[in-house]
Each structure stands twice: as C-alpha cells, then as structure tokens.
Amino acid sequence: MYKHGIYWFLEEIFMEATVKKWGNSLGIRIPNLIVRELSLKDGSLVDINDRGKEIVIKPVQKNKLSEIVSNINEQNIHKEIETGGPVGKEVW
Numbered sequence: 001m002y003k004h005g006i007y008w009f010l011e012e013i014f015m016e017a018t019v020k021k022w023g024n025s026l027g028i029r030i031p032n033l034i035v036r037e038l039s040l041k042d043g044s045l046v047d048i049n050d051r052g053k054e055i056v057i058k059p060v061q062k063n064k065l066s067e068i069v070s071n072i073n074e075q076n077i078h079k080e081i082e083t084g085g086p087v088g089k090e091v092w
Contacts, residue, residue, distance in 0.1 A: 013033065044060075046059055
C-alpha cells in the first residue's frame with residue numbers, strides 16, 4: 001500500500017523523505033504517523049547509525065534510575081573503592 005510517500009509492507013512502515021539543508025547540516029522530516037507510533041516529541045533523542053548504504057534512526061530509550069537500581073544484585077554489585085585520604089579541605 002502506498003500513501004503520501006509512506007509504504008506499508010508486512011506491518012512495517014517505510015517512507016520516502018527529501019533531505020533538506022538545515023544550517024550547515026542536512027535534515028529529514030519525520031512524518032506524524034511515525035512520530036506518534038514511536039512516541040517522539042520535539043527534543044527527543046535518537047541514535048543515528050550508518051549501516052553500509054542504509055541510515056538507521058532509532059529513539060533513545062532512557063532507563064529510569066529506579067529501573068537501573070532494581071537490577072542490582074549480589075552477582076553484579078561492586079565493593080567499596082578506596083580513594084585515599086583527604087587531599088584538600090574535604091571533611092571525612
């Protein structure tokens with residue numbers, strides 16, 4: 001199926017976009033359909049990778065601190081690290 005430069009094939013979305021000059025760089029507009037599907041918003045971080053002759057753009061998924069801390073267990077926790085005594089006006 002084809003509609004306005006967007007292709008649907010086996011439940012994946014493919015789109016055609018025009019690369020445009022943006023300051024000293026080039027930019028690509030992401031259509032609203034994909035923006036909504038990936039929950040992107042103005043200022044969202046994305047990873048951009050070059051895979052041979054392809055450009056792959058993926059949203060950066062930031063983990064919440066509570067999720068990271070919940071993964072600490074006896075097997076992956078590190079011991080205290082000795083850093084030596086005070087060097088300046090630190091209070092220990």
